Amino acid sequence: MARLQPNILVVEDDRETRTLIAKYLRNNSCNVTIASDGREMFRAMTDHRVDLIILDVMLPGEDGLSLCRTVRAQSHTPIIMLTARGEDVDRILGLEMGADDYLAKPFNPRELLARINAVLRRQAIAGTASANDGATALTFLRWRIDFRLRELRNPEGARVAMTSAEFDLLWTFCERPGRVLSRESLLDLTQGRNAGSFERSIDVLVSRIRRKIEPDQQEPTLIKTVRSGGYMFTPRVDAVGAGN
């Protein structure tokens, strides 16, 4: 769903932080470009396609907030802002700045990755609404999960009520079919939360989802348990265009 190797532009003046972020993202299948100020940022943006910008609030010269507005005025490239703690979050995310998400320093790089994924995913959805290809829904075994509408329909076409958390988890599974996902990474992906050591919340959620979608309660066929590994969503998943 999300681009396989998204181009991330990291705009951050502190060399150490910058390198750290870049390294981490590169280790996690992102193409990373770095810039230390607004000028370099714009150069990079005209240079090649940028899928997402990570933008520090504090920058020499024109500051991040101002840059954010400017970028926003010209393009729809999503922006995640790195803020200091206690920054006025509403304004950053609100109409005025229009950033897509933010992260307060100091942050956990995994958390950043989770946010990036979330934003890109949203972007993919939003993009289809107006313009181009991308899918807004996935189907598996004649079930259909629509991210934009946040609804799940069974093979008969009836809506199946899902709570927010259940939906998010199922969505995450659908995006990564056929891969074993650890509880930890599932927690990360759905909530950007660092897993507290032994939490069984994923187990419980899986159980609740299974009750709603598994044809045979005794023998799960959709979400398989991988002992001491996590869970795996097994059915073949097809992308479906806008929900018409």
Next chain:
Amino acid sequence: MARLQPNILVVEDDRETRTLIAKYLRNNSCNVTIASDGREMFRAMTDHRVDLIILDVMLPGEDGLSLCRTVRAQSHTPIIMLTARGEDVDRILGLEMGADDYLAKPFNPRELLARINAVLRRQAIAGTASANDGATALTFLRWRIDFRLRELRNPEGARVAMTSAEFDLLWTFCERPGRVLSRESLLDLTQGRNAGSFERSIDVLVSRIRRKIEPDQQEPTLIKTVRSGGYMFTPRVDAVGAGN
């Protein structure tokens, strides 16, 4: 999308307020012209292109309401009116005056900026959508919401009574379909946070709107709840288009 440096014309007789607004807007990438009464306003308008007018209701000589009507009759330049509390909002925004938005004094300048952006964006969309004046209405699932008339019609074409606050909120939703809006930003967008209202008030309003527009009271399909996130307006696919 939005003009990079929109030309804003501020019409306000109180020098202090006027200067404050101008200063703030200039700091936020706007070109600002000021006028202290109707005469100066018209002079400015013939002088150069004006993208948006901020117009105080109380003015010496010909008052803001009257000026608003006049401008409206001649051009499509969007207008945001500054009103005193308790002013008749429906009338100001409605057919009679035709302002595009309003803000009750005293207001937060950041909120003003947000409104400006919103109006300009709408304008941009309306402009590109097809041709002309139109685009004062949106349709979703055969419902039709008309911003100018401030009325809502159901698929059968019957008017559905909406109170001012309900309409404002629904409008806000319609402008941002498919996005999760936090209670906080909804408050900001509808009232500018001046009024110290609690976030629960959004819940109550949503509940009231749902009662009027949701086909199934048990299972909302239009305004979805995103737990600990806010609400999301999810009209089906074709839904949002210029009301032609």
Next chain:
DNA sequence: GCGATCTGTTATATTCTGTTACTAAAGCCG
């Protein structure tokens, strides 16, 4: 002013969600 309407607040009911605890199942080892 007076009744009708609107709107935010409060209180209560309902729903959701993560945790805990207990049970069942799976692996391990002799």
Next chain:
DNA sequence: CGGCTTTAGTAACAGAATATAACAGATCGC
């Protein structure tokens, strides 16, 4: 095959978030 250990499934619970009825102050239209 049994015991023993580890891991998963899920009922039950408690805290959090949401839905909505009811209330009261504000506002509107006469």
